[in-house]
Amino acid sequence: MSLSERMLKIDRRIIFLVIGLCTLLPLLYPVGLPIRISPEVRSIYDYVEALPERSVFLLSIDFDPASKPELHPQAIALLRHAFRKNLRVVAMTLWVSGTGMADQLLTQVAHEMGKENGKDYVFLGWSPGGPAVIINMGQDLYTAFPSDYGGKATKGLSVLEGVQSLKDVAYAISLGAGNPGVEAWYVYGKDKYKFELGGGCTGVMAPGLYPLLRSGQLNGLIGGLRGAAEYESLIEQKGRAVAGMDAQSATHFAIIVLVAICNLFYFSLRQQQGRRHT
Amino acid sequence: MATGLTLFIFSFLYRDNPLFKLAEHLYVGVSVGYTIVKTVDSVVVSLIYKPIVDQGEFTLLIPVAIGLLMLTRYVPKAAWMSRYAFAFIVGLGSGLAIPRTISSFILKQIEDTVRPVLSMAGSDGLTFSMNLLNPSSNLNAIIILIGVSSVLFYFFFSIEHSGPGKAVARTGIIFLMIAFGAAFGYTVMARMSLLIGRLTDLIEFSDASYGRPTLWLVILTVGALFALSRRSAASASSSD
Amino acid sequence: MIFLRRQLPLLITMITGLLFAAQYYVPHPSSERLLTSATKWLQIIGGFALVLGVTSLFHQHAVKIRRQEAGWGYSVVLYAGMVATIAAGALAWGKESLDGTMTGFGWVYTFMMVPLQGTMFAILAFFIASAAYRSFRARSREAAVLLVAAVIVMMGRVPLGEYLIPVSGDLSQWILNVLNASVRRAILIGVSLGAIALSFKIIFGVERSYLGGSKE
Numbered sequence: 206m207s208l209s210e211r212m213l214k215i216d217r218r219i220i221f222l223v224i225g226l227c228t229l230l231p232l233l234y235p236v237g238l239p240i241r242i243s244p245e246v247r248s249i250y251d252y253v254e255a256l257p258e259r260s261v262f263l264l265s266i267d268f269d270p271a272s273k274p275e276l277h278p279q280a281i282a283l284l285r286h287a288f289r290k291n292l293r294v295v296a297m298t299l300w301v302s303g304t305g306m307a308d309q310l311l312t313q314v315a316h317e318m319g320k321e322n323g324k325d326y327v328f329l330g331w332s333p334g335g336p337a338v339i340i341n342m343g344q345d346l347y348t349a350f351p352s353d354y355g356g357k358a359t360k361g362l363s364v365l366e367g368v369q370s371l372k373d374v375a376y377a378i379s380l381g382a383g384n385p386g387v388e389a390w391y392v393y394g395k396d397k398y399k400f401e402l403g404g405g406c407t408g409v410m411a412p413g414l415y416p417l418l419r420s421g422q423l424n425g426l427i428g429g430l431r432g433a434a435e436y437e438s439l440i441e442q443k444g445r446a447v448a449g450m451d452a453q454s455a456t457h458f459a460i461i462v463l464v465a466i467c468n469l470f471y472f473s474l475r476q477q478q479g480r481r482h483t
Numbered sequence: 484m485a486t487g488l489t490l491f492i493f494s495f496l497y498r499d500n501p502l503f504k505l506a507e508h509l510y511v512g513v514s515v516g517y518t519i520v521k522t523v524d525s526v527v528v529s530l531i532y533k534p535i536v537d538q539g540e541f542t543l544l545i546p547v548a549i550g551l552l553m554l555t556r557y558v559p560k561a562a563w564m565s566r567y568a569f570a571f572i573v574g575l576g577s578g579l580a581i582p583r584t585i586s587s588f589i590l591k592q593i594e595d596t597v598r599p600v601l602s603m604a605g606s607d608g609l610t611f612s613m614n615l616l617n618p619s620s621n622l623n624a625i626i627i628l629i630g631v632s633s634v635l636f637y638f639f640f641s642i643e644h645s646g647p648g649k650a651v652a653r654t655g656i657i658f659l660m661i662a663f664g665a666a667f668g669y670t671v672m673a674r675m676s677l678l679i680g681r682l683t684d685l686i687e688f689s690d691a692s693y694g695r696p697t698l699w700l701v702i703l704t705v706g707a708l709f710a711l712s713r714r715s716a717a718s719a720s721s722s723d
Numbered sequence: 724m725i726f727l728r729r730q731l732p733l734l735i736t737m738i739t740g741l742l743f744a745a746q747y748y749v750p751h752p753s754s755e756r757l758l759t760s761a762t763k764w765l766q767i768i769g770g771f772a773l774v775l776g777v778t779s780l781f782h783q784h785a786v787k788i789r790r791q792e793a794g795w796g797y798s799v800v801l802y803a804g805m806v807a808t809i810a811a812g813a814l815a816w817g818k819e820s821l822d823g824t825m826t827g828f829g830w831v832y833t834f835m836m837v838p839l840q841g842t843m844f845a846i847l848a849f850f851i852a853s854a855a856y857r858s859f860r861a862r863s864r865e866a867a868v869l870l871v872a873a874v875i876v877m878m879g880r881v882p883l884g885e886y887l888i889p890v891s892g893d894l895s896q897w898i899l900n901v902l903n904a905s906v907r908r909a910i911l912i913g914v915s916l917g918a919i920a921l922s923f924k925i926i927f928g929v930e931r932s933y934l935g936g937s938k939e
Contacts, residue, residue, distance in 0.1 A: 504797050507797075510840065511801050511804075512800065513804045515777050517812070517836055519805075519809055520812030520828070524816075526766070526769075546763075547767060550771030550772075553768070553772065554774070567735060570731075570735040571768075572765070573736055574743075574925075575739045575740075576765075578739055578744040580918075581740075581744045581923070582747035584918060588912065589919075627904065630901075630902060631909045631912075634905070634910070638909070638913055658902060660872065661868060661902045661903065662872075662903045662906035664870065664871065664874075665895075665902075667873040668874070668877040671851060671855070671873075674851045677844050678848035680845070681838075681841050681842055681845040
């Protein structure tokens with residue numbers, strides 16, 4: 206076999222090794238390159254920044270541990286920002302397997318910022334039905350969630366004072382990893398109940414949400430770990446996302462190089478085969 | 484424990500081995516158990532039991548009945564009854580979805596594609612903003628219009644792709660390829676992020692304060708794999 | 724009897740479907756009340772649906788254990804995991820933490836479910852790299868376009884890329900916001916039209932597969 210042929214059939218475990226190293230080394234020895242902020246992340250930041258104190262901010266944590274590395278940093282950054290602005294945070298989830306994680310992250314950030322459950326924030330928990338939950342919340346929040354995650358009755362909580370349904374929410378953000386996610390929040394939520402909606406999503410879903418962003422149906426989009434890193438830079442509290450950016454750079458370049466090499470060998474092979482036939 | 488299980492799954496990269504199968508089956512079992520617990524907690528306790536007992540909302544017994552009907556699927560003689568439940572759900576779901584989808588994804592999207600192009604002929608004459616970098620500029624609005632229509636044309640129209648139709652279809656394909664390329668780039672980004680997150684956790688837990696579990700478990704896992712492969716090699720050679 | 728088994732479900736579908744499609748356009752308060760009740764019911768029924776999905780898995784592995792097919796030991800592991808999780812959940816009243824301290828259930832979630840799920844998806848990173856190497860070749864002009872777009876976006880979305888080639892950041896933004904958005908929009912419109920057509924077919928009884936196959 207010629208060199209090209211051999212290189213094209215290389216044992217995939219070598220590629221695994223390359224990727225593994227490209228991920229591990231920058232995590233152990235970070236470099237810290239500057240991160241440019243994209244307009245779609247900035248618009249979310251600006252909107253939250255401009256909200257008056259005690260506005261109602263709804264965060265729907267619609268993902269499960271599978272997407273944790275990308276969306277968990279987004280959730281933490283958003284919550285830190287919201288608590289810093291003294292907004293009333295109403296959190297919930299539409300994904301059953303994400304419930305424990307959502308509860309844990311909310312409690313962690315609230316504790317860090319000194320916020321009180323029931324007064325400054327509430328975790329409504331999970332309810333089956335996906336889009337039905339959204340519609341129900343738009344009709345009457347207390348029918349959809351008669352009690353919060355800890356079992357306390359939601360009616361009468363001081364954090365929900367004056368809130369009857371989604372129409373009373375100042376800003377809602379859905380951090381989604383699939384269905385139900387950001388799109389469901391628009392179709393079943395914003396379309397009828399007219400609250401401002403922002404989105405956060407995994408890298409896989411991000412390109413698909415750009416039409417909604419362009420048409421103003423979403424006012425901003427935080428895409429993947431990169432988006433989380435941008436948001437962390439904006440709130441000036443760097444966390445895991447920024448730390449992971451170097452590894453991201455390394456792996457992307459590794460893939461680009463791999464693809465380039467592969468194409469090089471492919472073309473040289475084609476040339477060889479062409480020569481053999483003449 | 485977490486670290487150990489993580490490494491078991493990583494071992495799949497090397498070869499399909501019993502440790503991975505163990506981890507995989509454990510994962511499914513635990514997920515299912517978790518779903519059941521959460522469903523019971525959220526639905527039965529909060530949505531059914533409390534409202535009925537505390538506030539006397541007996542109308543909620545109707546959906547409970549419908550739900551139970553669904554479960555008759557498992558009783559072969561009575562399974563046909565479950566059709567009512569499914570019919571209700573599917574009808575309800577479709578009915579809810581149709582007008583909302585039309586409004587959000589079709590009307591609104593078409594409106595946003597066409598409006599920026601129309602707004603170019605404003606009251607103060609024809610203005611044209613050329614800035615490629617500003618997505619709302621007029622030049623970009625035209626590009627978007629071309630993109631949307633050519634891709635729709637490529638997919639929908641059963642007219643043969645020849646003549647002017649062919650040019651439009653080819654434009655559509657180029658646009659599609661660029662979009663898929665972007666999607667691939669983003670998918671790569673996403674997958675790498677997932678790996679990065681997991682490794683960050685692993686590194687965190689390999690701290691000395693936890694007793695260096697990562698290190699020990701790596702040794703343990705490699706050792707176990709080695710032993711297992713030895714055993715299968717031995718049995719393979721002894722069986723002939 | 725045939726009516727009860729075949730026609731009535733279809734009739735139910737049609738009535739509920741049309742009723743709730745129309746509901747969207749009727750702003751009267753009683754229509755709103757109808758919507759609230761219906762969605763509340765859906766939430767409850769949704770819970771039952773989840774249980775349904777889960778029990779089929781239950782059944783499948785139970786058979787495997789009973790028949791002692793190859794690999795039934797793993798099915799036992801699956802069962803053990805499930806039962807242990809449910810037991811832990813029952814003991815903890817379904818909560819991961821009570822009054823700030825983690826319960827046994829919480830332990831299972833945090834130290835077993837989260838890492839298992841997380842890692843399962845993390846290994847995909849390796850596969851996508853090897854798949855890219857194996858199959859990402861510029862076989863035709865269109866494939867080359869795809870490749871170039873992918874490379875631009877991969878470079879532009881990463882700090883190192885923006886540092887080395889600043890224009891890649893702007894270029895990838897343009898690709899995403901203009902070119903990509905237009906294509907996705909077309910796909911969205913197309914798919915939505917298809918979904919609505921399907922919904923209409925279901926409502927009017929033309930499409931019946933959701934009822935579950937049977938001899939009737």
